[in-house]
Amino acid sequence: MKTYYSFAVILGLSFFISSFNRIEKNTLSDKKTSNALVVYNNDDVNDKVSNDFFKRYSDLKKYKSDVMSLYKNRTLGTIWFDEDDINEFGTVLYEKAKKTNDLVIPYQKEIDQLFDRSSETKLSKTDADMLLSSLYVLYTKKSNADKKKLSYDAMLKDFLNYSTIEEATASTTTEDVKVEYDQYYKLQDVLKKYKRLERSNKWKPIVPEETPYKELRPDAVSSTIAQVRTRLYLLGDLKSDSKSNVYDRELMDAVMKYKVRNGFKPNYILAEEHINEMNIPLSDRVETLKLNMERCRAIAAQIAASDEYVLVNVPSFELVYVKNGKVELTSSVFVGAPLTKTTIFNGEIDRIVFSPYWTVPQSIVQNELKSKIAADPNYLAEKNMEMVNGQVRQKPGPDNSLGLVKFMFPNQDDIYMHDTPSKTLFDFEKRTFSHGCINVKMAKELAVAMLKDYPEWTPAKIDKAMAGKTENSFKLTKKVPIYITYFTSLVNENGEIGFFQDVYEKDKELTGENAVVAQ
Helix, strand or coil: CCCCHHHHHHHHHHHHHHHHCCCCCCHHCCCCCCCCCCCCCCHHHHHHHHHHHHHHHHHHHHHHHHHHHHHEEECCCCCCCCCECCCHHHHHHHHHHHHCCCCCCCHHHHHHHCCCCCCCCCCCCCHHHHHHHHHHHHHHHHHCCCCCCCHHHHHHHHHHHHHHHHHHHHHHCCCCCCCCHHHHHHHHHHHHHHHHHHHHHHCCCCCCCCCCCCCCCCEEEEEHHHHHHHHHHCCCCCCCCCCCCCCHHHHHHHHHHHHCCCCCCCCCCCCCHHHHCCCCCHHHHHHHHHHHHHHHHHHHHHHHHCCCCEECCCCCEEEEEEECCEEEEEEEEECHHHCCCCCCCEEEEEEEEECCEEEHHHHHHHHHHHHHHHHHCCCHCCCEEEECCEEEEEEECCCCCCCCCEEEEECCCCCEEEEECCCCHHHHHCEEECCEEEECCCCHHHHHHHHHCCCCCHHHHHHHHCCCCCCEEEEEEEEEEEEEECCCEEEECCCCECCCCCCCCHHHHCCCCCCCCCC
């Protein structure tokens, strides 16, 4: 889907950014950096990189040719990293390798450190990537009975184990498939439906009546309406297909249902982006479902056993709080922009901070505030800011960039959840505005829900704490697990499937569409 911004909205967003409604996270230039893996389509460079690596990791030397075959014809770049973070490919490989019986992994300690967020590993990105490539070779040789040729393309086709999924979805039972997260089975049921629909040949592209396309609203009459009606009937949003070309009440309800489950803004307008979304081929939807079933395989098993947790799904821009095994609260969120992505990981919320201070990152101070402070001695006071121990911080209050409450879960990327004064940003469909932290629309409601088991924290006390002039931090006696996930398709509580934007292009990464191959 595309989001179209009016000039006024862009100006408003620019003002928002320049007015410091940013989260407490350094800009991209302040992030930790690693050595980029330099693997060119050049034998001399390849030899230098590989010789150096296998000299230091001599126990892997016998796998050198297989490892380097993965990089063959890749112009530049790593296999297992997305910028400075290990990608989903790497995480799934690690989980699969750990579960492979009798697999002896040289340099196990170094590899484990790559996936331990508390570890301060000093491995370069080059070494880390080649260690994971070596792990892939070891894993494949152990599990690949027919000894398929090792290559990057073969890895993309075979690694996600689609054949296993095909066998599982063709079966009438799931006894042979052991996945802790029940979302896997919900997606599996949808996959069966979509594959049946694909075989039925009933899926026809919607061809708009008018060119250029004009938005359709209730009471409109158009052949496009009749095609949309048929599409929503096939998808289950309509109980019957009257074939009518009038945008009537029945179709309005179906359009709303379709939009809500797929993360669109809830209204009755049928814009061109909605038609384009409805025209995505079933084969693409099938592949998306398979990818997300694989993500269910890799997700932490604790989520299945937890009766209380927070789950934030980046592509759907949604937070779900589960308590006593039931959904207690659902809230919209906005997340990191493509250049400052929200990290996908698990943690534990251990503190709720009311009326928080916002310590302005030094990069913002240098790049934006320094000149303004020099030009206007009252600038900090006007923005409710102060200088403390050489750092600029924004005082608590309704205009504070972190809002009135934040939720802390220790992690090396300094990501957390917080309220925001910029509520209008939740009106956008694609909500990638932050520097990495998670901005929660219903932050107050989340705090109230999480503190129900603490009698001293009445709603009145929470209101008072949020309206305070000094920061008030409360340490939870029972930490609450938080899962920051990346599902581009999910089945909701009503059994309805939703497909969401691949905002960080992780689907493309896993299907190989982003692979850079020499021509």
